[in-house]
Amino acid sequence: MSEMKIISKDKLTDYLKSLSGDYEVIVPVIDKGTLGFGALGSVKMETAFNGRPLISPKEYFFPQREKIFTFNAKDSKNVDIQEHANTAKRVIWGVRPCDLYGIRTLDTIFLSNYVDTYYKARRDNTVVMGLNCNEPCATCFCDSWNTGPFAKEAFDLLFTDLGDKYLVNIGSKKGEKVVSKGVKLFSVAADADKAKAGELEKKSKKAFTRSVHSADVKKKLPGSWDDKLWTEEALPCILCGGCNFVCPTCHCFNIEDIVEGGDISTRIRYWDSCQLGGFTQMAAENTREHQSERLRQRIFHKCVYTADKYNGVPGCTGCGRCIEVCPAEIDITHILGRVTSK
């Protein structure tokens, strides 16, 4: 791996702006009171925040609603099919480790077996710049899954906030390329800088207020299948689907055609939620009729199925967004705690 770099904090904006000729630059911003991601320059860039933004950068790889085809049925015998794939070049800065691992999980899902054209186009054209977490927020538990607070992989560049400067790890060829574009702004990191990052990681790891016993989760979850805890924990759910929508690894979607008028129709895909009753509805039956079954599906999918199917890749990255966003205070760490304490 290339040597680590240093960039002064007051030069970060200059650096990102210097990339904006070649890339659309996406950074953490506050939009309508919520910390998420947006284009650099539109609103103030947020660089100092604890934990992760409530909205993950998943949208930039797998949008909530995406046009995938336009069909023009000129007559019943001729149809023009136009494909839409977004190949805009992008840099996303400030991606927390939980989301770096989340993107890696999405990579595994969308790019293995059948390669998803739309995801691949976005992924290939995006440079991901991570930002280690010096201080987790109240719902974070990435430490339990080994997906944070400091990332070890799954980034093009990785920034660590050292106070007045950032330590920068280079994780890929793409990363090298974008560093070379701002070469005058970077200097070589000293051993003292790396040591400081190590101390910050240790300090951050001690600051977590939540945890799960990850080794026990895998062992004990299957045995909880018929436990009454699923009914009890699902009882307050109001079926808003928020837990799915803020999750960096949730990837379920619907495909639907919309008539635009005349002979033109658009095929879109948009996020779906396994917590909603219609998710498994078929003509003859609904295979997950009760909320307890749907909550169990979400937790099992995150904590067992994804890792089983994809060679240990984590389905949950411990970002804790589902806990923060839930109006009914359904808490995955509490549920997993009930499972592992049995």
Next chain:
Amino acid sequence: MTENIYAPHLITIKKIRDEAENIRTFTLEFNDPKMRKSFAYRPGQFGEVTVFGVGEAPISITSSPSMKGYLELSVAGVGKVSRAMHQKKVGDVIGFRGPYGNTFPFDEVAGKDILFVAGGIGLAPLRSLINQMFAERKKFNKISILYGCRYPKMMCFLDDLDKWGKVPNSEVLMTVDTDPEKCWKANIGVVGSLLPKIKIDLKTTVAFVCGPPIMIHFVILDLLKMGFAGDRIITTMERRMECGLGKCGHCNIGEKYVCFDGPVYSYQQLKELGENI
């Protein structure tokens, strides 16, 4: 750009046959001559059918790979896409992508007695396999086909049933749940009521069961009661599907995706999958 896995291929309706009440069989041919040559599938697989301007739906292939050069889909007009498909005429173009999913065992059951138990349009995917087996009839021992529908007008593939029943060492028994028009000469009762009427050698028989979930449920109970081992009962699983590619998540059960790892499972495998089946 890599090949777009979601892109429908244009396919032209060559023939439409009224199969049964509200069920039509469409004979289709790809517009692209290269697709006509390269398209290959096995019995049990399905495709995603597009009616442009309406939507996409998963539909199993009812033709058999032994019938070269065309594709047949039998469609009950019960949903948005299938009803729109019923409005289509010969010469119209629709979209098709696939084939998806796993396949019925074929060489694995060579030399065995084969028992088919089908309900309603559940005969459509089995017909693909049955015709493949009859094309290589000597590979298999006795073939018994039990077919049930709600009432006589729902009966599909009567020509095929007639043809299969005339082949030596093969039998076809039919039944209806009710006979409102008093026109039915054969058995009346659910399809499971045909099981006691045939000789079954448990040591060598493999059963293929396909139909509505409630019918599959009760036929499997009947077969288990008769002494069938779980791995000798092959069925198909019904789940909501959007993509057919193991991505959209709707058909997920455990680490499996029914559209990708299924839809064909043995009863033994279904039990191991866990979720209510």
